[in-house]
Every structure is written in C-alpha cells, then in structure tokens.
Amino acid sequence: MLGYFRKGVEQFRSAVEMAPHNHSAYFGLASALLAWSKHCVTIGAFTWAANLLKEASETAKVCTSLAGNLSCVWKLHADTQLALARCFPWEDRHIKRGMDEQNFKASVLQWRNTCLSAANSAKLSYQRALHLTPWEANIHIDTAICLDLICTMEENNSADPIVWELPEKMSLGGLMLEPVNKDFWVTLGSVSSNQALKQHSLIRALQLDTSLSEAWAYLGKIYRQSGHKQLARQAFDRARSIDPSLALPWAGMSAENDHQSRAGAVNESYESCLRAVQILPLPEFQIGLGTIAARSGELMSPQVLMAVRQAVQRAPHYPESHNINGLVSEVRSDFQSAITSYQHAKFALGMMRRSKLDNRYPFVDVSVNLARSLCKAGLATDAVRECEELKTQGLLNVDGLQVYALALWKLGRHDEALSISRNLAENLSNMKQESATGALGFICTLAYNIAGKDSAASVIHTLPGQPSYNRELKFIISALDALQPSKRFQLPHLSTPPRLTSYDVMSEVHSNIALGKAIGGESNNCLGAEGGLSYLKKVLHMYPDCSLVRNHLGSLLLSSGDWTASHKAVRVTSLSHGHTSNRGLRSPHQIQACATMSCYATCTSYPKFSFPTCEDQYLSQYNGICNLQRLVHQEPWNQDARYLLVLAIFQKAREEKYPKHICATLKRLVLQIMSSSSNSQEHKLILYEKYLLLLLSSEVSLQSDDYENGIAQVTDALRVAPPSVDTFFAHLQLCRAYVVQGDLSNSRKEYMKCLQNRTNTEVGWVTLKQLESLCLVNRGSDEIEINLKECIERNGSFPSKWAALFNLACAQCFMRDEDFASAEKALAQACAEKDADSCILFLNGAMHMEIARRYAAPQYITRAASSLRKAQQKSQAAVPIISLLLAQAEGSLGSKAKWEKNLRLEWFSWPPGLKLKLRAPKSTTQIKRSFHFI
Numbered sequence: 001m002l003g004y005f006r007k008g009v010e011q012f013r014s015a016v017e018m019a020p021h022n023h024s025a026y027f028g029l030a031s032a033l034l035a036w037s038k039h040c041v042t043i044g045a046f047t048w049a050a051n052l053l054k055e056a057s058e059t060a061k062v063c064t065s066l067a068g069n070l071s072c073v074w075k076l077h078a079d080t081q082l083a084l085a086r087c088f089p090w091e092d093r094h095i096k097r098g099m100d101e102q103n104f105k106a107s108v109l110q111w112r113n114t115c116l117s118a119a120n121s122a123k124l125s126y127q128r129a130l131h132l133t134p135w136e137a138n139i140h141i142d143t144a145i146c147l148d149l150i151c152t153m154e155e156n157n158s159a160d161p162i163v164w165e166l167p168e169k170m171s172l173g174g175l176m177l178e179p180v181n182k183d184f185w186v187t188l189g190s191v192s193s194n195q196a197l198k199q200h201s202l203i204r205a206l207q208l209d210t211s212l213s214e215a216w217a218y219l220g221k222i223y224r225q226s227g228h229k230q231l232a233r234q235a236f237d238r239a240r241s242i243d244p245s246l247a248l249p250w251a252g253m254s255a256e257n258d259h260q261s262r263a264g265a266v267n268e269s270y271e272s273c274l275r276a277v278q279i280l281p282l283p284e285f286q287i288g289l290g291t292i293a294a295r296s297g298e299l300m301s302p303q304v305l306m307a308v309r310q311a312v313q314r315a316p317h318y319p320e321s322h323n324i325n326g327l328v329s330e331v332r333s334d335f336q337s338a339i340t341s342y343q344h345a346k347f348a349l350g351m352m353r354r355s356k357l358d359n360r361y362p363f364v365d366v367s368v369n370l371a372r373s374l375c376k377a378g379l380a381t382d383a384v385r386e387c388e389e390l391k392t393q394g395l396l397n398v399d400g401l402q403v404y405a406l407a408l409w410k411l412g413r414h415d416e417a418l419s420i421s422r423n424l425a426e427n428l429s430n431m432k433q434e435s436a437t438g439a440l441g442f443i444c445t446l447a448y449n450i451a452g453k454d455s456a457a458s459v460i461h462t463l464p465g466q467p468s469y470n471r472e473l474k475f476i477i478s479a480l481d482a483l484q485p486s487k488r489f490q491l492p493h494l495s496t497p498p499r500l501t502s503y504d505v506m507s508e509v510h511s512n513i514a515l516g517k518a519i520g521g522e523s524n525n526c527l528g529a530e531g532g533l534s535y536l537k538k539v540l541h542m543y544p545d546c547s548l549v550r551n552h553l554g555s556l557l558l559s560s561g562d563w564t565a566s567h568k569a570v571r572v573t574s575l576s577h578g579h580t581s582n583r584g585l586r587s588p589h590q591i592q593a594c595a596t597m598s599c600y601a602t603c604t605s606y607p608k609f610s611f612p613t614c615e616d617q618y619l620s621q622y623n624g625i626c627n628l629q630r631l632v633h634q635e636p637w638n639q640d641a642r643y644l645l646v647l648a649i650f651q652k653a654r655e656e657k658y659p660k661h662i663c664a665t666l667k668r669l670v671l672q673i674m675s676s677s678s679n680s681q682e683h684k685l686i687l688y689e690k691y692l693l694l695l696l697s698s699e700v701s702l703q704s705d706d707y708e709n710g711i712a713q714v715t716d717a718l719r720v721a722p723p724s725v726d727t728f729f730a731h732l733q734l735c736r737a738y739v740v741q742g743d744l745s746n747s748r749k750e751y752m753k754c755l756q757n758r759t760n761t762e763v764g765w766v767t768l769k770q771l772e773s774l775c776l777v778n779r780g781s782d783e784i785e786i787n788l789k790e791c792i793e794r795n796g797s798f799p800s801k802w803a804a805l806f807n808l809a810c811a812q813c814f815m816r817d818e819d820f821a822s823a824e825k826a827l828a829q830a831c832a833e834k835d836a837d838s839c840i841l842f843l844n845g846a847m848h849m850e851i852a853r854r855y856a857a858p859q860y861i862t863r864a865a866s867s868l869r870k871a872q873q874k875s876q877a878a879v880p881i882i883s884l885l886l887a888q889a890e891g892s893l894g895s896k897a898k899w900e901k902n903l904r905l906e907w908f909s910w911p912p913g914l915k916l917k918l919r920a921p922k923s924t925t926q927i928k929r930s931f932h933f934i
Helices: 002-018 023-042 046-066 071-087 101-132 137-154 166-177 182-191 195-208 213-225 229-242 247-258 265-279 283-296 302-314 319-331 335-351 356-376 380-392 398-410 414-426 433-451 453-461 467-482 503-519 529-542 547-559 565-572 588-598 621-634 639-655 660-676 684-703 707-720 728-741 744-757 762-772 783-795 799-816 820-832 838-855 859-874 882-892 896-909 924-930
Strands: none
Touching (some): 002 023, 046 302, 071 101, 071 137, 137 166, 166 182, 182 213, 195 213, 213 247, 229 247, 247 283, 265 283, 302 319, 335 356, 547 565, 547 588, 621 639, 660 684, 684 707, 744 762, 744 783, 838 859, 838 882
C-alpha cells in the first residue's frame, strides 16, 4: 500500500516540475500526500505522517496562491492543517534523561502550541472556503469539527447549557442546509457538550437510518457516562453487529467488562480494547489498553508496548500516558526509563487545571510507582525521600508502605522497616483479599530477611485464622521452608482441603519444596540437585502439563552434572510456537540454550561439518536457533534472548569450523548487545554476561586470525569482570592467543596466572594441560592433575571420564614432542578407564599405526587393529577414517577380506555431501581408486 502512495506522489511531483504554475498539479500532490499521511497514522508512523502533512500543507498553500478563488483549494489546505493538529507527535528523545519540570512543561507547551497553531490555521482556511461557497454544508461540518478540537485543546468548553457553543452553531448551519443528512446529526451529537442535545441528535440520526453504527456507538457512550449500563451494552452490541470495524463500540464494551467481577471479564476487556486500538489508534484507547493490561498481566505484550509509546507521543499532557509507560518499562526491568516516565507523569499532573482533590489520588499512585522504580534501580535513598514526602502529606497508602519498608531495609534501617511493616499488618483486615495476600507475603519476606525464619514464623502464627489467607499461606510457607533444610512448618496443618487449593498455587508449592530439597543437599557450594530431581519427577506425574514444574525440572537437570542432562532437559521443557511460560529458575529458551552450550558431544544437524559421536540422541541446533530468533522478534527489548541467541550461533560456528559469514553475524550481534547495555548501576549478572560475550568475541577474532583484536577483547573482559567471577578462562584465552602469536614470555605469564586463579570447571584444567607443551614450561610438576582431582571431588563428577580426557591431553602433548613412548603410556591409561570413549580408542589406534610406520615395528599394528576395532564397535554411528585405518591395519596383517570389508564401511560412513562425485563403487578396485586420494 505504501508503495502505491509513493508512486502516486512521485507522479504528481513530476507533474509539478513539468508545470510549476498549474494549480491542478499542486492540488493532486497535496491530496496524495494527505492520503499517504492518513495511512501512516493508521500504522502508527506519526512522525512520518507529520512530515508528509507539512509538505502537503506547503503544497496546498502554493495552490491557494495560484487559485485563491476556489473553495476546494482552501478546504484542502484546512484538511491538511487539521490532520497535522491531530497527529503531530511529541518528541522527547533530546531531553529524555534528567529533564526537570520546567523543561518538560516547555516541551509540552511547545507541542500544544504547534498543534493549536495548525488547528487555528485550519479554522481560517475553512472560514475562507465557507466565505467562497457558503452553500456547501460539508464545510460547515468540517469547521465544527475543527472548532471542537480547538475548544478541547484550549480547555474552554462552556458548562452553561443555555449558551450555544461555536461547534454546535456550525453543525446547525450544516443541518439547515441538509436537514436529512444522518452524518451531520451524528457530528452535532459528538461536538455538543449538552447531554440532552447529544441524545436528541443521535436519536434523530437513527430515525433517518436505524443501521447507522456511529450513532449507536455514540449513544452507548452517552448511556455509559450517565450510568445506564444495560442500555449502553445494548447500544454497543448493535453498533458492533452493524459494523465490526468501528473502534468505539469495542472500546465501550472493554470499559464495561473491565468493571465486572466475573471470571474472564478482564481478559475479554483486554481483547476488546486491543481490537479498538488496532482499528483506530486514539491515545484514549491506547491508555485504556495499558490500564487494562496492568490488571490482566499483559504489560509484556508488544502490542501494549507500541500502543503506550504512541499514546505518549499523541498525548504528552495526559499523566496517565506517562504513568502507563512507566509500568511498561518497569515490567521490562528498564528502571531508568520507568523513573523518567513517572517523573513526567508528576510534571503532567502539575500542569492540569483541576482541583487539588482531583489530583490527589493520581499523584499518590504515580509517586508510589516512582518510589518503587527508584528502589528497584538501586536508588533506595531517593525512594525513601519520595515516600517520606507522601507520609508528610498524609497520602502514604498500603502500596506506599510496602515500598517505604523495602527501601528502608535496603538502606540497612531495619528497625524502621519492621515498624512500617507492623503498621501495614494492622491494616490487613481492612484490605481486599488480593491486596491483603500480597501485603502478607511482603511482611513475611521482610521479616525473614531482617530477623530470620523464626521472626517470619511468629508473623504467620499470630495472623487471624481467616480461610482466605490459608491458600496463599501454602506458597509462603513452602518458600520459607525451601530456604532452610530444617523444616519448621508442615503443610498438612493448614485448614484448606487440597481440592479447594488452586492448581497454580499447588504447583508453586511443589516447586518450592523441590528447591528446598536441592538447597538442603550435602554440598555447601552448589545445588544438591538429586533430591529435587527425584521429587519433581514424582510431581510431574501429578501435573504433567505444568510448565512451572517442567521448567524447574529442566533447570535442576542442567545443574546435576550428568553428561546426558542436556538431552533430558530439552525433552522435558519442550517449546511451543505460541506463548511460553517463563516461570521457574530458567525459562524454556534459557534451558534449551544452556543445554546446547553444555553438551560436550553436541552434533550439528548437517553431517558434512561433524560426525555424531555422542552416545545419546544429539540436539537439533537448527531448531534451537530458530526458537531463539523467534523469541528475539517477539520481544526485541529482551536482552537475555539476544544473549542466548549469540551463544547458540557461536556453538553453530564452532561446529562448522568458524565460517566467515557466521563470524560476521556473531560480531554484529555482540556489538548490538554491548552497545545497548546500560552503563549505570549494572547488575553483576549483566557484567558477567558482558564478560562472557567479550570472551566469545575474542575467540571469533582468534579464529579469524585477528590476534590483536582478540587479545584486546580478553583484556576488556578482565576489566569488566565482577570480583566474584572466575577469570581462569580469560587468562587461558590470553595464553592461547600469545601461543599462536609466538610470544612465549607472555604465554608463560598467563599460564602461571591460570595456576594461581584456579577454576572449579574440569574442562579448564584439561585445556590448560594441552597448552603446557606449547608454553614450553616444566612438565615435571603434577599441579594440574592435583587441581583436576580436587575439582572432580568437589563437583561430584565422573572421575573416569575426566581422567580419560586428562590422559588424552597428556598424550597429545607427548605426541607433539614426538615422545611416542610416553604418549603410548598415557593413551593406554585413557583406554583403561571404564567405558572409554570411541574417539580415545581411535586416537590410540592411529598413534600405534604411526609408531609402526616410523619405527618399522609390526607388533604395533596388532595393537592398532585391536584399538580401532573397539572404536568401531563403540561408535553409535559410522565415523569416517576409523574404518580406513582399520582396513590399512588388516591389510598389513594379511587379511584381504577384512581389508575389503572395512574399505566398504569407510565409503558409506562419509556423508553424501562429502563423497566423491562418483557413483558408489561396486568392485574392490573401484573402492581402492576412490580412496587413493586419502
């Protein structure tokens, strides 16, 4: 559609260039620009629409100078100015951060004056058109609409029912010319401030046409404002049945459902209001959508985000638009933007011409929201100051008391926080059930954090025995129990029968119990996942469709240290194409991304890059990346999703040997994440993510032969790393980079730093062992082996697996130095471990073949054949090269049949994409010729 508008505008511009004094060309260009701007408004591109309207207005102005005696020309100029007054956006990007009240007021007044100037210009042009053709009824109606907009912006509507206002007079002028025009009667009803005249005009329009949906919609609005809800519902229903594409009936039904207490009413209200916003993006509808979304838990919706941001652009003088924008930013953890929005809401409240009583309650809500965001952003001192101002004015409500107590606790003023919580507890009986439950949970949590579990227990035991609390107490008690192994409370003592307890509450209770079993394990440094896993497996049979239980189970599986945990975790937490629950220790997307990165034998979906040596069913990398890409498109503000996508693509790049196009994609994504991160009040987790991203980017640079940039990125990673972060791998990366550069001095320094810093991750010690010979350090020390054994013991890992890998690393070092005797001994120890891996057996056989070739020692061929047979049997799928080496060994031993058999196996073990572009050979001679290149 935009392409058609653009082509039309280009044609009219060409006409203007060819005939610069032709008023028809200018008229056509202005009309095309006006139509294009209307389409831009419907899709929310208000800045674009305003620019088009400015050009259209200038073009129409030129047209009036060429043909000033034509009424249609003046009307076109007025239409462009009126459209500009309606859609001109408020831009705050230049003064968004640190704006004070004076700057905000000046900015909003400038926006209002711009809109008012455009409306007044439209009024003058309409008057000129009306002067030229006073018999045109449409111009009377357009003038009435323009005057109504001016009265609304100037806020000077008369409350005297006797005095006729200008919009009403102009509408009556149009009706005098066309008294049977139904649309004119609807316009009179919409611009009039007299309720009786409104109702009369709309009823008259319905007498002329009973299927006039606009009249039914406005009539429903009047009935709703006057309190006749049943009549309002009937009118809105009729309007929707006549014309479902009309926005006002959907908005009206949304307001009706929002005030109902029945189940599902809030969701129906949200869907209706969303439909209204999609049809007509008015700021009033958009603010209503944000308000309903706050009640229904839909603030994370992209539609709500877009609608609220547009409402701020279209109605910056409404405090509600800034307040809802703050809630949307807060729920996305963008606390700095939320603080700015709440401050704007307070400034807008100060600009409103209302009595102090009218502004009192919105001011309290905005101030409490501001204090809460300040507290979440780490600015507890400012939050306390905000609450104390409310307290001084006597406006501190229940929500304010909770924020006040939380801010005091964060500042270390525990006695004052407990005092505020006691005041809050005294008001529990006067609260609604939902508010009382939330306040109760807050009091228990605060008491636990300040005075421990006994204090929280005393709070619960002293509560009145109201049945309404008991259901939520199940969750609170289970959460407290999860934080300490010695259980103080027992759930069976609660009076509510299980059948009356909600599904969600009980699933949360079971998840907390499982977490408590994990925390209460024998290990002091990490989760003891076994107890929680066994419990959650039983719970999963009771709640097979519960996403929370599945997410918890997948998270604990990843923490268990089991080599097959990554495969199990992905199967437990399956991702759907619709909405995915993010409740639990990790979201399903996080679990899948972590499983992708944690599997040491993950294989790609494309066999031409690697071969399936994993004993378990390997993960599908392609699906994981697609799911994360879908999540990034659905939630573009979600930095965690972008971070996980980078990790998944990095795994794909590693498996495909770092192709250039994937490396370029990784560099671009990392740069986007790093540039969009906030530098102020950064959380430890964000700093840790930056640390990992810099290490990842360094690896990509090293694989691209950009050594200087790779070293610089590791240095930056060490600079941003939080104090508690394990920097072993950063020094390990520097050691690798210096080894590649040939800088032995610096590589030895980084090697020693790795020994000093240590790590609790086994693969780090194995990798450091591989670098030992490259750094030319003394290998007589067994410090790495000792550290690895201590690490295995701490983590409770499988010692045989890591011992085999360590011996493999030792063998690689010996082979690099051509010390085949020591390498043979190390590989023999690796193969002697329980359940040796096929790759280790393969390397052992290859080494024996090399020894036999170099030293003409035929006894090693027998050992090679034995090891290669075991590797062939151990592999779940046919791995290339194994059968080829085995064929060579069998041929050297004189077994022609086995030689031919293994050559055939070798041919079929290669993926189709890597085979020679020949037909499959059928004879031994053809096979031998095919593999001659090897």
